[in-house]
Amino acid sequence: MVNYVIRRVLYMALVLVLVSMIAFLIIQLPPGDYLTVYRANQQALGRDVDEAELAAMGKLYGLDKPVYVQYAVWVWRISRGNLGWSFNLKEKVGTLIADRLPFTVLLSLSSLVFAYVIAIPIGIYSATHQYSIADFSFTFMGFVGLATPNFLLALIFMLLFNRWFGWSIGGLFSPEFVDAPWSWARVLDLIKHMPIPVLVIGTAGTGYLVRVMRGSLLDELARQYVITARAKGVEEHTLLYKYPVRLSINPIVSTVGWALAGIVSGETITAIVLGLETTGPLLFRALLAQDMYLAGSITMLLTFMVVIGTFISDMLLVLIDPRIRYEAMAG
Amino acid sequence: MKAITGVMVSLVLLGSAAMVWAGGEDEGSSESSSAGAMVSSGSYNEAPALAQLVASGDLPPVEERLPPEPLVVKVKDEIGQYGGAITAIKHSTGNWYMIAHVNIEPLMELDPEDSLNVVPNVARAWDWNADKSQLTVHLREGIKWSDGEPFTAEDLRFHYEDVQFNEQLTPLTPGAWMSHGSRMTFTQIDDSTVQFGFAGPSPAQLFMFTAANGYMNHYFPAHYFKELHIDYNEDADKKAKEEGLEEWWQLFNQTREKTRPYIHYPGPPYLFAWVPTSVTMDRTVWDRNPYYWKVDEAGNQLPYLDNIYGVLVVESELVKARGIAGEFDFLVEGFGMDEAPLLEQNAERYNYNVIIGPNTWAGAGSYYLNLNHKDPVRRELYRDARFRQALSHAIDRDEINDIVFQGLATPLLGFALGDEPFYDEEVQAAEQEAIRYDVDEANRLLDEVGLTERDGDGYRLTSDGERLTLEVITGTGLADLVTISELVTNYWREVGVELKFSIIERSLFSLRTNNADFDLTTWIMEPSQLKYRTDSPASGWFLTVGHWAPLWRNWYQSNGESGEEPVGVAKEMLDLGHAMRNELDDDKWQEMGKEFMMMFAENVFAIGTVGLPPRPMIFRNNIMNLYDELAWTNATAGNFRGRVYQWWIKE
Numbered sequence: 001m002v003n004y005v006i007r008r009v010l011y012m013a014l015v016l017v018l019v020s021m022i023a024f025l026i027i028q029l030p031p032g033d034y035l036t037v038y039r040a041n042q043q044a045l046g047r048d049v050d051e052a053e054l055a056a057m058g059k060l061y062g063l064d065k066p067v068y069v070q071y072a073v074w075v076w077r078i079s080r081g082n083l084g085w086s087f088n089l090k091e092k093v094g095t096l097i098a099d100r101l102p103f104t105v106l107l108s109l110s111s112l113v114f115a116y117v118i119a120i121p122i123g124i125y126s127a128t129h130q131y132s133i134a135d136f137s138f139t140f141m142g143f144v145g146l147a148t149p150n151f152l153l154a155l156i157f158m159l160l161f162n163r164w165f166g167w168s169i170g171g172l173f174s175p176e177f178v179d180a181p182w183s184w185a186r187v188l189d190l191i192k193h194m195p196i197p198v199l200v201i202g203t204a205g206t207g208y209l210v211r212v213m214r215g216s217l218l219d220e221l222a223r224q225y226v227i228t229a230r231a232k233g234v235e236e237h238t239l240l241y242k243y244p245v246r247l248s249i250n251p252i253v254s255t256v257g258w259a260l261a262g263i264v265s266g267e268t269i270t271a272i273v274l275g276l277e278t279t280g281p282l283l284f285r286a287l288l289a290q291d292m293y294l295a296g297s298i299t300m301l302l303t304f305m306v307v308i309g310t311f312i313s314d315m316l317l318v319l320i321d322p323r324i325r326y327e328a329m330a331g
Numbered sequence: 332m333k334a335i336t337g338v339m340v341s342l343v344l345l346g347s348a349a350m351v352w353a354g355g356e357d358e359g360s361s362e363s364s365s366a367g368a369m370v371s372s373g374s375y376n377e378a379p380a381l382a383q384l385v386a387s388g389d390l391p392p393v394e395e396r397l398p399p400e401p402l403v404v405k406v407k408d409e410i411g412q413y414g415g416a417i418t419a420i421k422h423s424t425g426n427w428y429m430i431a432h433v434n435i436e437p438l439m440e441l442d443p444e445d446s447l448n449v450v451p452n453v454a455r456a457w458d459w460n461a462d463k464s465q466l467t468v469h470l471r472e473g474i475k476w477s478d479g480e481p482f483t484a485e486d487l488r489f490h491y492e493d494v495q496f497n498e499q500l501t502p503l504t505p506g507a508w509m510s511h512g513s514r515m516t517f518t519q520i521d522d523s524t525v526q527f528g529f530a531g532p533s534p535a536q537l538f539m540f541t542a543a544n545g546y547m548n549h550y551f552p553a554h555y556f557k558e559l560h561i562d563y564n565e566d567a568d569k570k571a572k573e574e575g576l577e578e579w580w581q582l583f584n585q586t587r588e589k590t591r592p593y594i595h596y597p598g599p600p601y602l603f604a605w606v607p608t609s610v611t612m613d614r615t616v617w618d619r620n621p622y623y624w625k626v627d628e629a630g631n632q633l634p635y636l637d638n639i640y641g642v643l644v645v646e647s648e649l650v651k652a653r654g655i656a657g658e659f660d661f662l663v664e665g666f667g668m669d670e671a672p673l674l675e676q677n678a679e680r681y682n683y684n685v686i687i688g689p690n691t692w693a694g695a696g697s698y699y700l701n702l703n704h705k706d707p708v709r710r711e712l713y714r715d716a717r718f719r720q721a722l723s724h725a726i727d728r729d730e731i732n733d734i735v736f737q738g739l740a741t742p743l744l745g746f747a748l749g750d751e752p753f754y755d756e757e758v759q760a761a762e763q764e765a766i767r768y769d770v771d772e773a774n775r776l777l778d779e780v781g782l783t784e785r786d787g788d789g790y791r792l793t794s795d796g797e798r799l800t801l802e803v804i805t806g807t808g809l810a811d812l813v814t815i816s817e818l819v820t821n822y823w824r825e826v827g828v829e830l831k832f833s834i835i836e837r838s839l840f841s842l843r844t845n846n847a848d849f850d851l852t853t854w855i856m857e858p859s860q861l862k863y864r865t866d867s868p869a870s871g872w873f874l875t876v877g878h879w880a881p882l883w884r885n886w887y888q889s890n891g892e893s894g895e896e897p898v899g900v901a902k903e904m905l906d907l908g909h910a911m912r913n914e915l916d917d918d919k920w921q922e923m924g925k926e927f928m929m930m931f932a933e934n935v936f937a938i939g940t941v942g943l944p945p946r947p948m949i950f951r952n953n954i955m956n957l958y959d960e961l962a963w964t965n966a967t968a969g970n971f972r973g974r975v976y977q978w979w980i981k982e
Contacts, residue, residue: 051506056501080575081575082575090585171613272646275653
């Protein structure tokens with residue numbers, strides 16, 4: 001068992017090293033580098049950049065060196081706990097990510113919880129009342145939720161909330177609370193701004209989860225143990241929640257592990273449209289600007305999340321499933 | 332011409348302003364800059380919040396904070412009242428200089444009402460030696476940094492000698508500090524006087540001190556930055572290591588990057604009217620600088636506004652949406668004419684005024700044929716001025732103006748705005764001739780060039796028998812170019828030239844244009860800066876601003892080390908631009924400028940469509956002392972003339 005864990009940890013480290021190389025290479029793939037993008041953006045504003053400015057920037061950011069040297073510097077700095085510097089935002093990468101992470105996690109978790117809280121009861125209801133009017137309506141709404149692009153929904157909600165309640169457009173706070181110290185008023189303001197993103201990000205997930213829940217519960221309800229239990233006179237409610245529902249939640253629960261990376265970078269487009277400063281848009285813009293270290297660091301963070309998530313689920317499987325445990329012991 | 336009228340108005344307005352802004356570029360005439368002072372010294376007013384701090388002993392009294400002779404600002408309309416705040420965009424794609432409008436303090440300024448007139452700012456006065464190869468600048472004495480430390484000539488010396496001329500920190504000297512092929516020299520005379528020396532007559536150099544953006548600063552808070560400089564602090568390397576870097580210059584330059592107008596981090600002291608006090612990921616707050624060194628004519632220390640809020644909005648559609656909903660107190664960039672009706676509809680509801688003013692682009696969509704084309708047949712064709720003239724005659728500019736800009740732009744060739752001092756009737760006639768819509772003439776010229784053969788579809792054939800197809804590329808981001816190009820495609824089809832339009836990603840566009848790997852490009856065109864006598868991009872302007880001869884441009888920028896040496900008229904123009912820059916005789920300068928303009932008009936290096944495109948700007952309707960739209964242009968080589976420090980909010 002201990003051997004198994006050690007081996008897994010070593011593999012994880014190897015995967016991270018490989019991914020760091022691939023990520024760095026992919027970021028380098030588009031033509032040019034940060035300086036090219038900077039120059040192009042300045043030209044779009046009608047200003048030609050002085051070569052001296054580019055030279056100084058190139059030297060400062062090490063862009064005048066070959067790619068493998070840049071990679072080595074990056075890795076060496078990471079090994080010392082320094083994620084580097086964002087060219088575009090002129091700030092430490094660590095600080096930029098740390099600033100955005102709490103809200104990102106808060107938002108993702110809220111949407112996740114929202115989706116589960118709505119989807120599971122509806123899924124159960126739909127399955128137990130198959131082909132009823134309510135089932136059809138939920139199915140219809142589920143499909144609409146799945147099919148509507150999130151950014152469109154975001155725009156519509158923003159417009160309506162602004163017209164009806166006069167709320168500011170986008171962002172997580174009203175202007176007066178953006179950089180106020182934490183207080184009850186600020187928390188309330190945050191809560192006021194949460195429904196739109198949570199609703200928007202949540203709907204697509206909800207539609208999907210309703211379908212999964214309904215489908216797997218229908219499978220379970222047709223099983224013989226259900227019929228047997230019913231024949232033996234188990235009360236319908238107890239029966240439903242004690243056995244088929246518990247089993248049919250399984251496929252949903254097993255995907256929670258995958259959501260780990262999604263929590264960090266999920267719903268990038270929605271966040272951009274809503275003007276939410278979460279890590280998704282940060283990564284998106286870093287890639288556009290060829291802001292190497294920032295893009296690389298976020299990519300590494302995501303990879304880390306996936307690797308950890310997989311590790312956790314593997315460990316859980318070892319604990320739960322005797323067949324895998326046996327294999328692990330043997331190896 | 333609209334632009335000319337604008338300048339006429341400015342000149343009339345200037346009549347009154349000139350009483351106060353008597354500073355000029357002529358020798359010794361600038362001492363009178365503070366002559367308009369109606370303030371008896373020792374009786375200044377300050378903002379209530381600052382008065383409280385003085386009362387509690389946390390701040391020295393206003394008389395001690397202000398210089399003995401503060402800069403007396405003639406406000407635009409009326410003396411204001413203290414208080415209030417405005418919200419602006421701090422940074423977004425395409426909006427980074429919004430804050431530069433608010434906070435910018437170069438040595439000298441351009442007059443907000445006449446961009447050709449240089450007026451004092453941090454510098455109180457200046458004088459030239461006889462051949463204008465030496466500029467002596469007298470700094471305003473007693474100015475203090477926002478942390479209360481005195482601002483002196485040492486802050487300039489440090490900036491030039493230890494930063495700009497330091498190879499670690501500035502590996503390549505910015506073109507702005509180069510003159511006659513060598514770097515300018517800096518001498519500190521005393522605490523408030525410095526001298527710049529140039530290798531020859533350099534009247535244009537004065538304008539370099541009116542611009543400020545990023546690396547083109549004029550001074551640095553020496554007492555703050557010396558801490559990071561190895562020459563002054565042995566522990567500078569250690570400091571850098573603590574920040575996770577390797578060497579001192581990295582930390583120095585990273586800190587320096589943070590003082591760019593659109594970043595502005597709290598930490599270093601500034602000379603601005605407002606200093607950044609808090610930065611979060613969404614917003615920067617600027618607080619009134621208690622040591623700001625300007626007063627109005629009634630002796631009130633400026634600025635009037637308490638705070639500036641800079642909001643980070645990255646997505647350009649969101650900028651528009653929030654702008655329309657009145658979430659910014661002013662927004663001068665970011666809207667197109669498509670948004671104008673929406674803005675008008677919402678203006679009353681959200682309390683702002685919509686002002687439609689011209690964007691000072693000489694070309695809202697200009698076409699550049701690649702004179703460095705790798706294919707000799709194409710190169711020869713593109714270098715034939717008659718070919719370019721023909722393509723210009725084939726364009727119906729009035730129709731473009733009507734369809735794309737609702738008739739509010741101006742048909743232009745794209746090199747001048749019409750407000751240049753040497754833009755006379757003759758130049759105007761030459762330009763009008765070049766942009767005349769005349770399909771017959773276009774066809775005649777194309778036949779004359781030798782493009783007489785046509786294929787089955789009616790397109791002309793080049794001398795090697797290929798259909799004359801021009802592939803025009805543009806970078807992402809400028810929506811109007813698409814519509815304009817659709818129209819141009821039709822016009823050129825009429826004369827047998829096929830146009831294929833494609834939009835490519837911006838950095839790829841930049842790479843391809845730099846490598847001369849294209850037929851023609853379309854992009855905006857900045858007007859010639861010749862009128863400012865600056866060299867950025869000035870004499871090289873006509874090469875650097877467009878994409879029509881990238882190899883020539885590289886040659887020009889690298890001082891002949893790479894690229895290709897320009898030939899023919901282009902070379903003549905380049906030499907003329909250089910000579911003009913250093914010409915001392917005003918009449919001669921005027922003549923040379925005219926010659927330059929004539930050459931451009933006759934050779935049609937850029938095929939412009941329309942210029943001075945309209946753009947909507949919004950201002951909260953209680954903001955007072957607003958300068959008119961011309962102050963809000965970005966085309967004056969990094970000069971921002973909005974003077975937000977004299978704005979006030981009427982309750």
